[in-house]
Amino acid sequence: MRVGISGTHGTGKTTLVEALTARLPGHVGVEEPYYLLEAEGYEFQFPPSREDYRALVGRSARSLRSAGSGVVFDRTPLDYLAYLAAGGADLSEELDGELLRPAFASLDLLVITVITPETERMLPAAELPGLRARMNDALVELVYDDPLGAWEDVPVLELSGSVDGRVEGVIAALKNS
Secondary structure (H helix, E strand, O other): OOEEEEEEEOHHHHHHHHHHHHHHHOOEEEHHHHHHHHHOOOOOOOOOOHHHHHHHHHHHHHHHHHHOEEEEEEEOHHHHHHHHHHHHOOOHHOHHHHHHHHHHHHEEEEEEEEEOOHHHHHOOOOOOOHHHHHHHHHHHHHHHHOOOOOOOOOEEEOOOOOOOHHHHHHHHHHHOO
């Protein structure tokens, strides 16, 4: 199975990836594209610029296309598209959905971690709370709207319940897909 985990910063994506790879035999996690690009020598602005987000979309899409089976991805291109949208970008002018479609088509499940009262209470406070909230809203809108026609056929699981029940929720969704 190939699972992509998307969500704004500070919603427990990396923790979920680690828990899933521990529970799914033979599965490995793929590190967040930000860290992959950084290790390749890319220098980000703080906060990241539009160019940075476009580079992250590309790197994330390459990761999805190149990894084998039994993979859980910490972030997908959808994350960076949502950051772009949160910054006011018109995605149809920024990117071509045709280029992203093969990357998303490789996923068996797209999992969205959203801000909930429980994530706010249980997880550490995140940096840039305004950007975080705008990205969360943009992500939820994008995942169901798909203005680029790139992920419309990928099953989506939105995790808005208990943080403790996330792993079981993902495993149940994988069994049903």
